[in-house]
Amino acid sequence: MLAAFDLEFYEGESLARRPLGVSWNVQFDRVSPVRPFRWAKGGESFAGWYYAATTGTHVGYESWLEREDRLILLDADPEVAAMASQPFWRHWHDGTRKRRHAPDYFVRLADGRGRVVDVRAGDRIDEAAAESFEVTAQACSAVGWEFTRVGVPDPVLMANMRWLSRYRRRRCRRRQDIADLLTDVFDDPVPLRAGAVQAGDPLVVLPVLFHLLWSGVLVADVAGRLLGSDSLVHTAGRR
Secondary structure, three states, X not given: OXXXXXXXXXXXXXXXXXXXXXXXXXXXXXOOOOOOOOOOXXXXXXOEEEEEOOOOEEEEEOOHHHHHHHHHHXXXXXXXXXXXXXXXXXXXXXXXXXXXXXXXXXXXEOOOOEEEEEEOOHHHOOHHHHHXXXXXXXXXXXXXXXXXXXXXXXXXHHHHHHHHHOOOOHHHHOOHHHHHHHHXXXXXXXXXXXXXXXXXXXXXXXXXXXXXXHHOOEEOOOOOOOOOOOOEEEEOOOO
16 A cells, blocks of 8 residues: 555655655655645635644645635644645556645644545535545555545534634733633633623733633634624633
């Protein structure tokens, strides 16, 4: 299995191509993308760069689905330690012709494991894409990486996470005194607005509160309903 795949990736400013069995331990969460991110006027794609609070760097994306959905969710995931977009070309032969595929993201998890992520809506997976994802899963399994193909997430979840992502930067937590007070206020579930008022001036408190929700220090039901003043909030690990 290992000999069936080559990986092509950047080493500094030069492209290198090596067998999977030799290159699997490269730090793919830190490499440069093998494809540029360009937006063509009138095109279907919408490419650009997303600032990831997890790494303090910009990560490329090729579509709204990749940026607005998956990058935001990866950035908010406490299990994710680092990520890189379009990390390598994977080359293989399907028995008829040469093939190659660049997965959307390589993710390094906090426990050191690697995860390869492809982003594609379920209704846009044709036969060629399905085969590519299946072969990618096999290649990942051979070297101990996880593989996941993700599609369109729940719209309520994404509406909440897009809002919270506005407060993802660490500067929103400069007031550590307020952050500490909020963890005490929400030791038991309290409505969002009422808890903010208990902690002080809502104009000062709310950015810190939203950052703590983003980072998982505070918890609310972001999947079941849109965040509002009456949303119950509690400190992580407590009910």
